Amino acid sequence: MELSEKQIEALAPDASSLKAGKSLSKPQQWLLKQHNHRAIWGEIKGNGSKPYRTQVDLQQLAFKCSCPSFKFPCKHGLGLLLAFASQATAFEADASEPDWVKEWLDKRQAKAEKEEKKAEQTPESTEANEAKAQKAKEKRQQQRLSQVETGIDELRLWLKDLVRVGLLDLPNKNTRFFDQVIARMVDAKATGLAAKIRALRELNYTNDAWQTQALGIIAETFLLLEAYRNLDKQNPVFQQNIKNLIGWSQSSKDLLQDEQAETIQDTWVALGHEEVETEGILTHRTWLWGLQSNRTALVLHFVTPYAPPPALIPIGHIFRAILAFFPAVVPQRAIIKQSLENVKTIPQLPQSCSSWEEALQYQSKATALLPLVSDLPVVVQQVRLMTHEQQLYLCDHTWRYLRLSASVVPKTLHKMFAHAGNNPVLLAGILRQDGFLPLGYFESNRYIFLAS
Template identity: 40%
Template sequence: MNYLTDEQVAQLAPDASSLKAGRDLSHEHKWLNFQSNERVLWGEVQGSGKNPYQTQIDLTNTAFKCSCPSRKFPCKHGLGLLFLVAKKNGEIPQITEEPLWVSEWINKRSAKVNKPEPEVEVESLETLSEQAEKQAQAKAKRQEERYLKVQNGIAELELWLKDLAQAGLLALPQKGYAYFERMAARLVDSQATGLAGLVKAFNKLDYFKNDEWQKSALELMSKIYLLIESFKHLEQLPPLIQEEVKSRIGWNIQTKDLLERDDVESLKDHWLVAGRQTTIEEDITIQKNWLYGLKSKRNALVLNFSFKGVGIETPILPGTIAHANLIFYPSHTPLRASIKNYISTIDYLPEPITGLNSWDEVHEKAVEVLAQNPWTDIFPILIEQVHIVFNQGKYYLQDTTQTIVPLSSAVSQEQIWKLLALTAGHSVSLMVLYHFDSVTPLGIINNFAYHLLD
């Protein structure tokens, strides 16, 4: 079987407590039995009840099921079983015949994935034309209603932004949390969730540590103002820039609609899943998967969402290479994508990849990206021969020209220790998220291997 590494399993944990509990269950003596075959892994573990918990994992599409009462996904038992397999390097009992409780579940999943397209009753061309026209009219009406809602929200935001600018940056710390949340809530009601996120970002600034917040606040105000002006002149912009503006405002295309379109970019490649970031905002789990195409040398961002802790099923795993066909959301600088067809996964680089040689080259690339898309605030990039240094209480990454760039404040001490342990202070090739004023290391590339840092 193609087993996952310890690092890859850790990426699946829904929270820190599940991760710890899963590791505690990675010992063979805690399991009554565990087996696998090419498509499914299963095991039984004694819990607090009379009957053992039955845990099973779909190895083809990375899905979980467990008879325990936990509402977390995956639960600690699923994580524990995967950690155990990783610890044993996949050397666990292999049998073809599955228990009934396993085969019933995996067969249903397989049938669902391979379900044939339902037969469609042939209708007359006239009937189909009428239906298509009605659907088009209904869609146009919904779009117009959405446009008016967004327009009203943006008009209110423009007045709010002018008041903010007239009061001056130094008045921001006294505004208080509720001031920004109220404006964000009104934008959500207007279906402009992207703008709501920018307004909420004011509450994430550290107004009391130093004066660096002033630069960040000015950037936020500038991005909001540029979006407002772009929306007001939307019809005068090129079509793909219109799509980008609407997306930044929060007017997104549904994945289902995207997959049905034939005018968007589709790209098949071996995609390095360079890293994953998971955040929770108001009961919504947001999963960001950063991908890098080995042949196309293209970056991609695959977003997944879930509500109130519902598990996210995705075939791509951080630290692996996914052979897949991605379909990109329309934009003049396409980055966000969805998986159109997933083919397979490998855990090694089929060929070496090279990156930029200095932070100066990275900065030049960043300027190009920003010139094309002024709302860009982060993008992944590979830089070679950098090592970690410590200076005046901060950690930096230094290149061969002695130029340094600070690590992002979001990088944990544990990640820094892991980077130091893996590199021993030597220079390595790093995949990083570049934030223009700092970087977040994602993983180390060493010949044909990729080592996650998170």
């Protein structure tokens, strides 16, 4: 895997880690620096008596370091990778792996093989065990259903109370007003509903637009409650989708074992990523675009301080892989079932919408299938960044523009302007409920990502 400095920088968990990583990016700072086709590893003097041992798995990008940092990757991991990217010749090539590297790589490989094997194998079980497991599963499901239903009833009541007394007083409510309901939804294992109330709590109530935004959130929440109430009348995929939106999690292991699951082999480009922290869990979202199939995929990694993600996909990375999609009305979430090879340049440009109007029509079609669908990746032709009265607008060739999502970081747009000025570009981004989130643009055979 060849990574550019910018791609490595995008892996940093925060600005301070990146700065610290850069300060360790000179090969001469590393006491030991070696690499082979599988990994890069090095030793660097730290605060401890022994030098820190840092290693990077190049096959499935992953980091390990003996330093005590909770950050992932740590400054040593970033520094080592940056040093390698800037001056690979300073590293001893085709070196034999020391025990501490070999052990880690072998362990990772064994684990991957085991998972693959497990996915391939059909479980051998006795009828009795199967029945027992089935019974336990049904019991758990029943318990869960009962918990969720209690939560849903409470939320329905809360919403009714809210509209009975009116929303005018909503800006004056303290966070406790929302937190109580959020906590109840978390207890009821309806984390999707908790997220909706959290969004209501986080609204900018100093902005006049809060009234429409609040009603939008209430509408989506109510629709979800209604959909759950009528769950039995829906087809199984729709049922699954609604459950996922309420808070049922999806198992990657189950997906790998599911032979019926939809898989797509393609050349994928990582359009961009986003990190969202909720209740101490960092969700790392990466959007992929399949250049031949023109399918999009959302790969999620859940990161806690003690469980780093197994593999990160750098933004702008182009690779051939087989992706497995979770069943859904509008399939979006996927996992990488098998990585095949890395690709240096973009072999072909993605299929794109000719205007914002066409992009919105695509969004409407998806909404018609599943009204609560969100975050649709799109590529739109000839979009240019324009300034008007100190505001930035993304205009298409018909001089129409889309409002920007609240999650847009101004620097993203500035980066686009610094690169392309007001020239039209083939822009990739995400259509969200609250507007558009630009991620990057295609320029001949390369992808310029805008996230910093």
